[in-house]
Amino acid sequence: xxxxxxxxxxxxxxxxxxxxxxVREYVTHGHQVLVERGAGEGAGYADDAFLKxxxxxxxxxxxxxxxxxxxxxxxEPQAAEWARLTERHILFTYLHLAPDPAQAEGxxxxxxxxxxxxxxxxxxxxxxxxxxxxxVAGRIAVFSAAETLLKHNGxxxxxxxxxxxxxxxxxxxxxxxxxGANAARMAVGLNAEVVVLERSIPRMRELDDLYQGRxxxxxxxQSAVEEEILKADVVIGAVLVAGAAAPKLVRREHLGRMKPxxxxxxxxxxxxxxxxxxxxxxxxxxxxxxxxxxxxxxANMPGAAPRTSSEALVHATLPFGLALAGGGLDAxxxxxxxxxxxxxxxxxxxxxxxxxALGRPASxxxxxxxxx
Numbered sequence: 001x002x003x004x005x006x007x008x009x010x011x012x013x014x015x016x017x018x019x020x021x022x023v024r025e026y027v028t029h030g031h032q033v034l035v036e037r038g039a040g041e042g043a044g045y046a047d048d049a050f051l052k053x054x055x056x057x058x059x060x061x062x063x064x065x066x067x068x069x070x071x072x073x074x075x076e077p078q079a080a081e082w083a084r085l086t087e088r089h090i091l092f093t094y095l096h097l098a099p100d101p102a103q104a105e106g107x108x109x110x111x112x113x114x115x116x117x118x119x120x121x122x123x124x125x126x127x128x129x130x131x132x133x134x135x136v137a138g139r140i141a142v143f144s145a146a147e148t149l150l151k152h153n154g155x156x157x158x159x160x161x162x163x164x165x166x167x168x169x170x171x172x173x174x175x176x177x178x179x180g181a182n183a184a185r186m187a188v189g190l191n192a193e194v195v196v197l198e199r200s201i202p203r204m205r206e207l208d209d210l211y212q213g214r215x216x217x218x219x220x221x222q223s224a225v226e227e228e229i230l231k232a233d234v235v236i237g238a239v240l241v242a243g244a245a246a247p248k249l250v251r252r253e254h255l256g257r258m259k260p261x262x263x264x265x266x267x268x269x270x271x272x273x274x275x276x277x278x279x280x281x282x283x284x285x286x287x288x289x290x291x292x293x294x295x296x297x298x299a300n301m302p303g304a305a306p307r308t309s310s311e312a313l314v315h316a317t318l319p320f321g322l323a324l325a326g327g328g329l330d331a332x333x334x335x336x337x338x339x340x341x342x343x344x345x346x347x348x349x350x351x352x353x354x355x356x357a358l359g360r361p362a363s364x365x366x367x368x369x370x371x372x
Contacts, residue, residue, distance in 0.1 A: 001031050001032075001069050001070055001324075001325040001326070001328065002031070002032045002033075002034065002067060002068045002069050002070070003018075003026055003031050003032065003033045003034070003068055003069075003070045003071075003072060003321075003325055004033075004034045004035075004036075004058075004064040004065060004067065004068025004069075004070065004071045004072070005017045005018045005023075005033065005034065005035045005036065005039055005055075005064065005071075005072055005073075006036045006039065006061045006064045006065065006071065006073060006081070007036045007037075007038055007039040007061065008039075008042075008073065008074055008075055009061075009078050009080065009081070010075045010076075010078060010300065011282050011284065012282050012283040012284055012300065012303060013042075013074065013075050013300055013303045014042025014043055014303055014306035015042070015043055015074040015075075015302070015303055015306045015309050015310045015313065016039050016040040016042070016043050016045060016074065016306075016310050017039075017072040017073045017074050017092075017093065017314075018033070018035070018072055018314060018321075019040070019043075019045060019310055019311060019314050020040070020045055020049040020050050020052065020053040020055075021053070021314070022314045022318050022321075023035065023050055023053040023054060023055045024053040024054055025318060025322065026321075026322065026325060027053065027054030027055070028054075029322055029325070029326065031325045031326075032056065033050075033053075033054065033055040033056065034055065034056050034057075034058045034063070034064050034067050034068050035047070035050045035055045035056070035057055035058065035064075036057075036058050036059075036060065036061055036063070036064045037057050037058065037059060037060070040310075042306050043306040043307050043309075043310045044306075044307045045310075061080075061081070061084065062084065065081075065084035065085070065089070066084075068089075069088060069089060069090065069328075070089075070090045070092060070321070070324055070325050071085070071089055071090070071091050071092065071093070072092050072093065072317075072321055073091070073092070073093035073094075074093060074094065074310075074313065075093065075094055075300060075303075076093065076094055076095050076096055076097075076100065076103055077091065077093070077103065077106070077107070079102075079106065082103070082106030082107060082109070082110055083106075083110075085107070085110035085111075085112040086110060086111060086112065087110070087111030087112060087346060088112075089110070089112040089113070090112065090113045090114075090115065090324055090328065090329065091107070091112050091113065091114040091115065092115045092117075092317070092320075092321055092324060093114075093116070093117060094116060094117045094118055094133075094270070095107075095114060095116035095117075095118070095343055096116075096118060096270040096271055097116070097343055097344075097351075097354045097357075097358065098244050098245045098271055098272060098353070098354055098357035098358065099245050099270075099271060099272030099273075099357070101358055104344070104349070104354075104358055107343075107344045108344060108347050108348070108349070109347070111346055111347055112344065113329060113342065113344065113345045113346070114342070114343050114344035114345075115324065115332075115338070115341040115342050115343070116341050116342075116343045116351075117129035117130060117313075117317060117341065118130045118242070118270075119242055119340055119341050119343065119351055119353075119354075120320060120337060120338055120340060120341035121242075121337045121340045121341075122337055123337070127240075127242060128316055129313075129316050129317055129320065129341070130178075130240075131178050131316065132309075132312035132313055132315070132316045133302045133309060133312070133313060134177070134178035134179045134182070134240075134267075135178060135179075135182045135312070136182075136301070136302040136305060136308065136309050136312060137179055137182075137267050137301040137302050138178065138179040138180065138181065138182030138183040138185075138186070138236075138238065138267065139182050139183070139185070139186045140301045140302065140304055140305065141179070141183050141186075141236050141238075141265045141267050141296075141301065142160075142171070142183050142186035142187050142190065142192075142236070143186070144265060144286070144296055144298070144301070145160070145171070145234040145236065145263050145265050145296065146159075146160035146161075146169075146190065148263045148265075148286075148287055148294055148296050149169060149233065149234065149261075149263055153287070153294075154261070154287060154289060154294045155261050155262075155263055155294055156233065156259065156260065156261025156262060157261070158233055158261075160187075160190050160191075160192050160234070161190045161191040161192065162191060167193070168190075168191050168192045168193055169192050169193070169233040169234055170192070170193040170194075170195070170231055170232050170233050170234070171183075171184075171187040171192045171193065171194050171195070171232065171233070171234045171235075171236065172195050172197065172228045172229055172231070172232035172234065172235045172236070173187070173194065173195070173196045173197070173235075173236045173238055174197050174220070174225065174235065174236065174237050174238055174239055174249055174250075174274060175196075175197070175198060175220075175237070175238035175239040175240065176196045176197075176198030176200065176203045176204065176207055176217070176238075177203075177238060177240055179236075179238035179240070179267050180196055180198070180236070180238035181207065183236045183238060183267075184196050184207065184211075184215055187234075188211060188214055188215060192234075194214075194215040194216070195215065195216040195217070195218060195228055195232075196215055196216070196217050196218070197217075197218050197219075197220035197224055197225060197228060198217060198218075198219070198220055199219065199220045201219070204217040204219070222249075225249050225250070226254065229250055229254060229258060230254075230257055230258060230259075232258075232259075232262060233259060233262050233263070234262065234263045234264075234265065235250065235262070235263070235264050235265070236265045236267065237249070237250070237264065237265065237266040237267055237268045237273070237274040237275055237278075238267050238268065239268050239274040240268065240271065241271070241353065242353060244271070244353040244354070244356065244357050245271055245272040245357045246268040246271040246272050246273055246274040247274060248273075248274060248275065248276045249274045249275070250264065250274070250275040250276065250277075251276045252276050252277055252290070252291070255277065255290055255291035255292070255293045256291050256292075258291075258292075258293050260292040260293075261292065261293075261294065262293055262294070263293070263294045263295075263296060264277075264278075264293055264294070264295050264296065264297075265296045265297075266278040266295065266296070266297045267301065269297045269298070269299050270299055270300075273297060275295070275297075277290045277291075277295060278295060278297045279295075279297060280297055280298075280299040281295075281296070281297045281298050281299070282298060282299070283298055283300075283303065283304055286298050320335075320338055320341075323335060323338060324338075329345075332366050333366060336366070336368045339366040339368045340368050340369075342365075342366070345363070345365055348362075348363045348365075349361070349362050349363070350362060350363055350364065350365060352364075352369055
């Protein structure tokens with residue numbers, strides 16, 4: 001199959017869908033790979049490295065889309081890219097369609113098959129292609145919060161770690177999944193006071209065993225959320241419902257009771273955000289203030305570390321991408337976990353949570369969703 005890797009065009013996005021090492025794997029399996037000129041430069045991969053791996057360098061995005069059948073990206077396609085997709089294309093990338101009806105409409109009109117990294121599953125019920133970026137985002141969230149807490153960045157002027165004789169910041173993490181666990185790990189490492197709110201009791205036991213009382217775990221109820229965010233200097237939103245819009249755990253009326261200059265970091269922003277006052281921001285302008293509370297809602301946090309993020313992502317996506325390149329849509333019939341990544345097919349939505357969020361019907365072409 002002909003595999004295309006366009007340059008990412010979302011603002012401040014420097015990751016790349018395939019690294020030279022991954023390109024070599026595709027070529028070894030008999031596929032042709034077209035990489036747009038300069039696609040890897042932001043992550044530190046020169047065109048020459050792709051050429052040595054066996055890729056062809058395409059002059060522009062139009063050449064990539066017209067010359068390839070499988071399009072491998074990182075972030076959701078932008079409007080200019082929807083227009084280049086056709087029914088002969090398989091798109092393999094993050095989509096996050098639930099809060100983005102415009103993108104959904106664009107993909108539906110294109111007739112393409114769109115497979116979303118974030119809804120591919122594994123035998124343990126996990127999301128293996130979301131996990132590496134969740135790890136990166138969870139860790140970056142703490143560094144970003146620590147920087148935002150500083151006075152010149154709009155925060156209350158608090159050092160996250162504290163110093164001898166002065167207590168550290170209190171960090172409240174909403175959600176104990178991959179993002180939340182990595183955020184807790186970084187916050188503990190920086191000597192912050194950490195509380196994690198979670199609804200899975202087994203997960204709370206795991207965190208408690210791992211940190212031996214170094215963090216506090218609480219069962220997540222609305223009352224617990226309200227109590228903890230008022231105590232917190234930093235709140236990290238790490239809530240995920242696969243494919244669906246994130247629930248709003250912190251509402252506008254809560255902000256006026258929070259500490260002035262406290263920081264909200266919404267890692268769930270790709271799925272609509274878990275704070276009522278969240279709206280997507282960029283690395284160029286990452287924050288804004290509502291009722292005295294600083295919001296950090298960058299929609300592509302891992303894009304700040306494109307080299308690390310590109311490599312981690314490709315390690316996870318490579319076997320699935322090779323399956324799609326080798327079998328096309330038949331690969332979805334062979335692997336129900338990959339089939340759960342399918343969000344759009346020939347003008348229809350195929351993921352029930354995405355369809356519910358968008359208020360549309362869903363089809364099930366591969367029979368992977370249980371009957372309701």
